[in-house]
Every structure is written in structure tokens, then in C-alpha cells.
Amino acid sequence: KKKKKKKKKKKKKKKKKKKKKKKKKKKKKKKKKKKKKKKKKKKKKKTYIRHRKERERMNVRNK
Numbered sequence: 001k002k003k004k005k006k007k008k009k010k011k012k013k014k015k016k017k018k019k020k021k022k023k024k025k026k027k028k029k030k031k032k033k034k035k036k037k038k039k040k041k042k043k044k045k046k047t048y049i050r051h052r053k054e055r056e057r058m059n060v061r062n063k
Helices: 002-062
Strands: none
Touching: none
């Protein structure tokens, strides 16, 4: 019976190692966030084109 108790303790140590691996995965997610910043730049270009179209409409009205 004493030997069985020792085996249970070993299993607990293995679980702690798994938790350390999860922390590494979180760092990878941060790299993905950097890619999202590139998408924001594309949105800015779209707004610029929209403003240009609005200016063209105003020019036609002024004429």
C-alpha cells in the first residue's frame, strides 16, 4: 500500500510540467496579435478612398 502512494505523487509532478507548456503557447498568441495590426493599416486606406469620393461629389455640386 505504501508503494501505491508514491506512484500518485509522481503523477502530480507530471501535471506541473504540462502547465509550463501552456505558458509557452500564450507567447505564440502574442505574435498573432502583431499580424492584426497590419489589417488596421488596410482599413485606413479604405477610409482615405471614401473621403476622396466624397470630395469628388462636393466638386460636382460646386460646379
